[in-house]
Amino acid sequence: MHEGVIALVRDKPAFAANLLRDLLHVDVPRFDEAQLMEAALHQLVPIEYHADAVVLFEVVNASKKPVFGTIFEVQLECKERKRYTWPVYGTVARARYECPFIVTAVTTDPAVARWAGQPIDLGNGIFVPRVIGPEGIPQVTDRDRAARDPQLGVLSVMAHGGGEVETAVPIARAVLDAISSLPEEQRQLYLILIERALSEAARKALAMDAHIQKFFTEAHQQSYDRGKSEGKSEGKAEGKAEDLVKILRRRGMVLTDEQQQQICACTDLATLDRWLDRAFSVTSVDEILSAGL
Numbered sequence: 001m002h003e004g005v006i007a008l009v010r011d012k013p014a015f016a017a018n019l020l021r022d023l024l025h026v027d028v029p030r031f032d033e034a035q036l037m038e039a040a041l042h043q044l045v046p047i048e049y050h051a052d053a054v055v056l057f058e059v060v061n062a063s064k065k066p067v068f069g070t071i072f073e074v075q076l077e078c079k080e081r082k083r084y085t086w087p088v089y090g091t092v093a094r095a096r097y098e099c100p101f102i103v104t105a106v107t108t109d110p111a112v113a114r115w116a117g118q119p120i121d122l123g124n125g126i127f128v129p130r131v132i133g134p135e136g137i138p139q140v141t142d143r144d145r146a147a148r149d150p151q152l153g154v155l156s157v158m159a160h161g162g163g164e165v166e167t168a169v170p171i172a173r174a175v176l177d178a179i180s181s182l183p184e185e186q187r188q189l190y191l192i193l194i195e196r197a198l199s200e201a202a203r204k205a206l207a208m209d210a211h212i213q214k215f216f217t218e219a220h221q222q223s224y225d226r227g228k229s230e231g232k233s234e235g236k237a238e239g240k241a242e243d244l245v246k247i248l249r250r251r252g253m254v255l256t257d258e259q260q261q262q263i264c265a266c267t268d269l270a271t272l273d274r275w276l277d278r279a280f281s282v283t284s285v286d287e288i289l290s291a292g293l
Contacts, residue, residue, distance in 0.1 A: 001076060001108075001158065001193070001196065001197070002052075002074050002076055002280070003247075003250065003251065003280055004154075004158070004189065004192070004193040004196075005074040005106055005155065005158065006052050006053050006072065006074055006250070006251065006252075007189060007250055008151040008154060008155055009036070009053045009055060009072050009151075010036055010053060010250055010252065011151060011186060012151050013034035013035060013036045013055045014034040015149070015151045015152070016034065016053075016055040016070055016072060016104075017031070017034060017055075017057060018149065018152065019104070019106075019132060019152075020070060020102075020104065020130070023132050023136050023137065023138075024104070024130050024132065024136070026102065026130065028057065028068055029057070029067040029068050030059070030067075031057035031058055031059055031067055031068065032058060032059055032060035033057070033058045033060055033064075034055055034056070034057050034058075035055070035056050035058060036053065036054070036055060036252060037054040037055070037056050037069075037097075037252075050283035050284065051071045051072070051073060051089050051093075051252075052071075052072055052073050052074050052251075052252075053071070053072040053252055054069065054070075054071050054072075054093060054252070055069060055070050055071075055072065056068075056069045056097055056099075057069065066097045066098070066099040067099055068099055068100055068101075069093055069094075069097055069099055069100070069101040069102075070101065070102050070103070070104050071089045071090065071093055071101065071102070071103045071104065072104050072106060073086065073089075073103060073104070073105045073106070073129075074105075074106050074107070075105045075106070075107045075112050075116055076107065076108075076109065076112065077109070077112060078111070078112055078115045078116075082105075082116075083118075083120050086103045086105075086120065086127070086129050087103075087120060087122060087127040089103050090102065090103045090127070102129075102130055103129045103130065104129070104130045104131070104132060105117075105129050105130070105131045105132070106131075106132045106155075107131070107132070107133055107134075108133075108134050108137075108158050108159045108197075109133075109134070110133060110134055110135065112133070113131050113132075113133025113134065113135070113136075114133075116129055116131045116133075117129065117131040117133075134159040134160065137155055137156055137159040137160070138152070138156060139156060139160055139167060139170075139171055140152060140153045140156040140171055140174060140175065141170040141171055141173075141174050142174060143174045143177050143178060145174075146174040146175045146177070146178035147177075147178040150175065150178045150179050150182065150190065153171075153174065153175035153178055153179070154175060154179070154190050154193055154194060156171050156175065157171055157172055157175050157193070157194045157197050157198065158193060158194075158197040161194065161197035161198040161199065161202060162197060162198070162199045162202075163199070165199070165201045165202050165205055168198060168199060168202040169202055169205050169206060172194060172198060172202065172206055173206070175190075175194060176191075176194065176206075179191070236269060237266065237267045237268070237269060237272060238264075240269065240272040240273070240276060241263050241264045241266060241272060242264075243276065244263055244272065244275055244276055244279055244288075245260060245263060245264070247276070247279040247280070248279060248285060248288070251279075251280075253284070253285055254285075255285055256285075259285050259286075259289065262289060263275070263289075275288050275289070
């Protein structure tokens with residue numbers, strides 16, 4: 001769930017501006033391009049902080065001047081440490097890119113949303129994160145709207161899919177229809193997020209719809225066939241290495257040529273499994289590779 005929300009922003013960085021403007025009413029300046037930037041935020045002191053996603057909005061001219069930025073943090077639970085690191089994220093990113101920056105916390109839990117929105121006392125001022133919680137995420141039941149903004153649609157399912165069936169099912173129907181034309185890899189990821197977000201009752205209700213049931217069945221069959229093909233002994237290591245590189249890149253980590261070569265050259269399945277186990281929790285590529293030592 002954590003990585004899935006981040007993937008919505010990584011798949012379409014400009015989606016971040018839509019969320020800020022439409023849900024938080026932030027006055028985002030006019031921009032021409034939205035870029036996903038390196039998520040590691042270095043300081044002059046030897047400490048590295050790793051945000052979930054960093055999006056920079058730029059005006060395209062001779063110098064591609066940045067005009068605004070946001071750091072997206074997906075928060076599934078209350079972690080007091082974040083109240084110390086979030087202000088660092090905003091100020092370090094502001095210093096690096098020389099433009100205004102805000103920290104935006106996204107959560108599907110109302111209690112976490114209330115906690116995340118509390119002002120943070122810095123000692124000489126107050127820092128307030130922007131928060132997108134379930135109450136602020138619209139219920140996307142219109143298929144045209146879901147087709148125009150599938151990322152918002154998936155986020156809507158994640159926020160409301162576990163609630164009342166009468167609410168969850170219309171949202172899921174609209175979004176499932178909207179993602180059917182997306183590229184396979186993206187569609188598979190969004191399908192997983194939708195399934196995990198829906199309550200058992202909502203899934204049962206959707207199963208009664210033959211069209212939707214066919215969509216789920218075909219998607220799962222494609223996933224199974226691909227997994228079976230990659231399961232051949234000569235391709236297992238290569239498949240795991242490719243999956244690891246994809247996961248790290250989706251998390252916003254930048255791999256050096258040497259690091260990618262080390263991963264792709266590894267043929268030890270146990271080592272690759274250890275790396276994959278750590279892929280969603282580490283804050284740098286070096287932490288992954290050290291698991292094989």
